[in-house]
Amino acid sequence: MNILPGEIIRKKRFGGELNEKEIREFVQGVVTGEFADYQTAALLMAICINGMTDRETLALTLAMAKSGDTLNMDDVPGVKIDKHSTGGVGDTTSMVLVPLVAACGVKVAKMSGRGLGFTGGTLDKLESVPGLRVSIPIDEFKRIVRDVGCAVVGQSAELAPADKVLYALRDVTETVDCLPLIVSSILSKKLAAGCDVVVLDVKTGSGALMETDEKAMQLAQSMVRIGNLSGKRFSALITDMNQPLGNYIGNALEIEEAIDILAGRTQGDLKTVSLELGAHILKGAGVADTVGRGRAMLEKALDSGAGLRKLGEMFAAQGGDPRVVEDTSLLPKAKHSVEVKARRDGYIAGIRANEVGLAAKVLGAGRERKEDSIDPAVGIILRKRIGDAVKKGESLFTVKFNDNIKAAAAMTRLEAAVDIADVPGERPTLIHAVVE
Numbered sequence: 156m157n158i159l160p161g162e163i164i165r166k167k168r169f170g171g172e173l174n175e176k177e178i179r180e181f182v183q184g185v186v187t188g189e190f191a192d193y194q195t196a197a198l199l200m201a202i203c204i205n206g207m208t209d210r211e212t213l214a215l216t217l218a219m220a221k222s223g224d225t226l227n228m229d230d231v232p233g234v235k236i237d238k239h240s241t242g243g244v245g246d247t248t249s250m251v252l253v254p255l256v257a258a259c260g261v262k263v264a265k266m267s268g269r270g271l272g273f274t275g276g277t278l279d280k281l282e283s284v285p286g287l288r289v290s291i292p293i294d295e296f297k298r299i300v301r302d303v304g305c306a307v308v309g310q311s312a313e314l315a316p317a318d319k320v321l322y323a324l325r326d327v328t329e330t331v332d333c334l335p336l337i338v339s340s341i342l343s344k345k346l347a348a349g350c351d352v353v354v355l356d357v358k359t360g361s362g363a364l365m366e367t368d369e370k371a372m373q374l375a376q377s378m379v380r381i382g383n384l385s386g387k388r389f390s391a392l393i394t395d396m397n398q399p400l401g402n403y404i405g406n407a408l409e410i411e412e413a414i415d416i417l418a419g420r421t422q423g424d425l426k427t428v429s430l431e432l433g434a435h436i437l438k439g440a441g442v443a444d445t446v447g448r449g450r451a452m453l454e455k456a457l458d459s460g461a462g463l464r465k466l467g468e469m470f471a472a473q474g475g476d477p478r479v480v481e482d483t484s485l486l487p488k489a490k491h492s493v494e495v496k497a498r499r500d501g502y503i504a505g506i507r508a509n510e511v512g513l514a515a516k517v518l519g520a521g522r523e524r525k526e527d528s529i530d531p532a533v534g535i536i537l538r539k540r541i542g543d544a545v546k547k548g549e550s551l552f553t554v555k556f557n558d559n560i561k562a563a564a565a566m567t568r569l570e571a572a573v574d575i576a577d578v579p580g581e582r583p584t585l586i587h588a589v590v591e
């Protein structure tokens with residue numbers, strides 16, 4: 156290393172703009188260990204306080220993307236798309252839109268993550284399908300994308316290893332909530348994974364990383380700007396997370412709700428947001444000239460059952476039991492069920508998504524510690540949404556559980572998560588903005 160860590164830290168501490176070489180040395184130093192954790196932590200804090208220009212953020216993103224393996228998807232013909240959500244509760248859009256988009260002829264090569272904090276993870280949800288594998292070698296991943304049209308797997312190659320180190324340090328130094336660090340963290344992994352078109356779902360509200368529209372907009376604009384500078388096609392939707400998106404929260408339950416939507420049995424917010432994201436993907440991939448046309452194509456794939464069949468094909472290709480798409484009773488089921496009831500008449504004014512997510516985690520749907528195993532069967536079903544009228548004694552939530560003590564703790568949280576008002580309020584807007 157020709158530039159000393161201290162020189163780079165000092166420059167940023169006093170508000171300077173780091174050049175590409177300094178940023179590259181930093182990222183390499185993080186991976187090799189030449190930058191000690193305490194030096195990295197000091198630089199992260201200086202970045203949080205003094206910010207980064209677009210040039211710096213782009214250089215950081217590219218250096219992180221190149222810090223380990225990168226996937227070359229060129230041998231899979233066609234436009235490859237990826238979708239990324241900043242994380243939410245009852246956020247099962249991938250399970251709905253991935254098969255629908257693939258049924259419209261666009262290749263989806265998606266690398267997903269585990270649950271984090273109060274948010275659920277797509278990999279954990281998928282593993283509730285009996286037999287299904289998410290650890291799949293790269294060659295097999297590519298074959299499934301080529302032959303079936305879609306695959307959703309865990310990260311098998313060492314993509315963007317610098318992010319692992321930085322993320323772990325940010326988590327314990329109060330530097331998670333920093334725009335250029337979030338942008339480079341998310342984008343570096345997307346760039347390393349080798350897709351051509353990426354649609355981002357930036358959540359806003361009580362159950363989101365960004366709790367206000369203003370912050371969500373800043374994040375979306377920054378990711379689209381930096382992403383497009385990198386040469387790929389990025390767009391973003393800002394969508395509502397002021398209440399859980401779907402009505403089912405929990406791993407097998409969320410798979411069940413996605414299947415119910417694809418089978419045409421369930422309508423609602425989860426379906427609406429999934430189709431909207433999918434429509435932007437079809438437009439980005441160039442198979443629909445407008446978002447409206449894309450939505451119509453997806454609705455046709457849904458009505459004809461093509462999306463549901465595609466989901467079954469993907470499950471089978473990944474070793475899962477494809478019969479679950481016809482018969483959701485084959486998914487793991489919790490042994491017991493109890494209702495959380497309204498204590499008064501009125502109208503639902505709020506359902507704090509983060510609290511509902513934590514209640515599901517308490518039941519065993521998520522992990523307290525990273526080595527914990529999860530219970531795929533447990534979870535929560537929302538019986539009311541914001542704006543609905545409610546009578547005293549009516550069910551607000553159904554809790555599906557396997558452990559009485561955990562159920563009691565979850566019920567206490569759920570009761571506190573809901574506000575009931577005397578007068579009806581407005582239902583939240585679902586799509587807050589589009590950034591292209």
Ligand code: URA
Binds near residue numbers: 337364
């Ligand atoms: N998700 C990421 O991958 N990184 C962040 O910094 C925040 C959310």
Ligand code: CA
Binds near residue numbers: 246401
């Ligand atoms: Ca759901």
